[in-house]
Amino acid sequence: MPLALQPVFTARLCPHPPFNFEATVHKPSHFPAPVEAYEPALSTGRPGHFWQTLLWGGQPLGLRLVEAGRLEAPAVELTLFAQSPLPNATYATLMRELRWRFDLDADLSEFEKICGPDTLLAPVLERWRGMRIKTGGSLYEMLVIYVLLQNATVRRSVQMMSSLLECYGTPVAFDGRELYGFWPAEALAAAPEEDLRALKLGYRARFLRRLSQDFASGTVDEGVLRGLDKEAARRELLKLYGIGPASVWYLLFEVFHHYDALDYVSPWEQRIYSRLFFDEDLVPPERILDDAKRRWGPWRMLAAHYLFEDLFWRRRNEPVQWLEELIRL
């Protein structure tokens, strides 16, 4: 039986305009995991809805976001679900955390001014103006996801994530949704490596165990890392076991919000950027990086994110053949 959560707190969030709810809460390029759910706005007038679980202070919470205003007059209705009411201080901390995770205070005006006229970006900005980074989970949770992406196809990453959630996650029910709450780092830190290998994680079992142990023993401070500049953060993150340049690239952008974090391209993205930026099959990484730097400067990763997500939104309406071959779901 899933853990039943009740509404305990509501708030109206006002993002810095312009804001695009749909493009911020839902990233079609991400592999699906049963820790979140998204329902687009319906023609009946029902606004867009987003749900996710949130492990906070050791207990699983539910979060619901509903679009309540867009672009220049943005607003989001937020509801928190829990087993029982939480202290007001916790709500305040959570609101700050969520403003960060959904990048609600970002000022995109310079980005739009400088990059808006760019021939590649202009049509995309037209469609997705106000899109932000979304940090789907805590640093620990995002590290788990990035480890599962390593040297695996999308299908395999999805399988590994499901196995882990079924084994170590907490099923919760709120607002008519059933999702999994993430496990605490302690849970995997204590798990024997054979147990993890039984979930077909392969050599990633060792990475996840070591990372979980490091987080359980409190040797990593996400707050401190958020305060570092990009290069300092990169150096620190590379020290994490099982985390190399490809994972750090994702981290610096998605988790630490460095809009210029396009300093590395891994093979999969190389193929996609080659098509998007040059309409070619495979362009050398250096050329991709140089071109992005020249076009978008300090906003190059944010710009790449816009192009990338736009592609995956387009794919929903009609399959993009070359992309389908790369995804192999």
Place this chain on the structure above:
DNA sequence: CATCAGGGCCCTG
């Protein structure tokens, strides 16, 4: 039936 690479990274020489 083999062999190979896939949204890497560690470790060794």
Place this chain on the structure above:
DNA sequence: CAGGGCCCTGAT
């Protein structure tokens, strides 16, 4: 710094 090895899968 280069290169072998690593888990598991689906493609060839």
